[in-house]
Amino acid sequence: MRFRALRGWVRLWPAVVTLLACRPTDRLVPCPEAPEVCNGVDDDCDGAVDEDPSGEAMSRACASACGPGLEICRGGSWLACDAAAPRTEVCNGVDDDCDGQADDVTDIRFCYPPADATVMHGECRPGVERCEFGSWACYNWRGPSYEACDGLDNDCDGVVDEDFKPADVLALVDSSCSMAWPYGGQPSGLSLARDALCAASKRPHRFKLVDVGEAVPRDVTGWTDGATVCAAVQRLPAYGGSEPTLDALADVGKEQWASDVRIVLLWSDEPPQSYRNPPVTPADAKAALAGTIAYAWGDSEFAAIMPTRPLSNAGLAEAEAAVNEGCR
Secondary structure (H helix, E strand, O other): HHHHHHHHHHHHHHHHHHHOOOEEEEEOOOOOOOOOOOOOOOOOOOOOEEOOOOEEEEEEEEEEEEEEEEEEEOOOEEEEOOOOOOOOOOOOOOOOOOOOOOOOOOOOEEEOOOOOOOOOOOOOEEEEEEEEEEEEEOOOOOOOOOOOOOOOOOOOOOOOOOOOOOOEEEEEEOOOHHHHHHEEOEEEEHHHHHHHHHHHHHOOOOOEEEEEEOOEEEOOOOOOOOHHHHHHHHHHOOOOOOOOHHHHHHHHHHHHOOOEEEEEEEOOOOOOOOOOOOOOOOOHHHHHHHEEEEEEOOOOOHHHHHOOEEOOOOHHHHHHHHHHHHHH
C-alpha cells in the first residue's frame, strides 16, 4: 500500500513543481523573473508568453525606405516588418519606389491623341508622353490640320494641296557673271535665287525656268513641275554679261499659260535692260505683267515695274510667300 502511494506521488511531482515554481510564496523552484523577450518562454513568470506590459503580443518599431512599421512576436519569433515596401514606379502622383520623388518614371511612350489612321501619313507625327501630376500628357505630336497651299499633305489624307487650284509660276533668273559674286556680304545672287526658287517650287504649281543671263532669254525647262525646275536652277552656270530682263518680261503675255493664276518671279542684280530693236521700255514690261502676281529681287529700278525686294537671305521666305499668293 505504501509503495503504491509513493509511486502516485512520483507521478504527480512534475505537475506540482510546475504549479508552485512561479508562485510568489511557497516556491519550490526559483523563478528568475527576467524581462520578457520574444522566445516562446514565459520569461517574467506571469503566466503569459511573449507579451508586452499591456498583455498584447510583443512588438517593436521597424522601418523600410517607404517609412515606419512594426514587427510582431509570434511563436517565439519576430514576424516581418509591416512597413510599406518599395514598388515599381508608375504615373499616379505617388512615390511608389520611395526614392523621394513621385512619378520619376523612365518609360518612353509614344502617343497620338487623334488615335486614328492618320499617324505617319503626310505631316502627321506621334508625340512622346510625359508623366505630369499623376497622369500622362502627350507632347510634340502633330495631327491633321486644314490643307494649305504649301506642297504638303497637311490633313494627312494622302493627297497634297487638293483644295487648291494650281498656278503657273514663271521664274526669270539672271545667270550673268556678277550674280556669282558675293552680294552685300551675303551669298552670291545666284545662290540666293537658287535657294529661294527651290523653296518656292515645293508648291503644287506648274513651273518654268528662263535664263536671262544672255542677250536673248533662254527657256531652260519649259513648263514642268517644281522639282525639275529646282534641279535645273542648281545646274545653271554663271556666265555672260547681258541681262535682257525687259525683253523676258515683255514676253510674259505670249506665254502658254495653263492657269488663270499667273506668277512671275525675277532675280537680277542689274537694272532693267533690253537688247531688242526697238527696245522694250519699263512701261512695256509693266503692261505685259497685267493680270499676274509679279515680284523681283535685285536692282531697285525694277520697283517701277513690279514690287521689288533686295537680293538677300530673306528672299527665300519672300519667294515662298509670293507663290502662296497663287493659291486659290
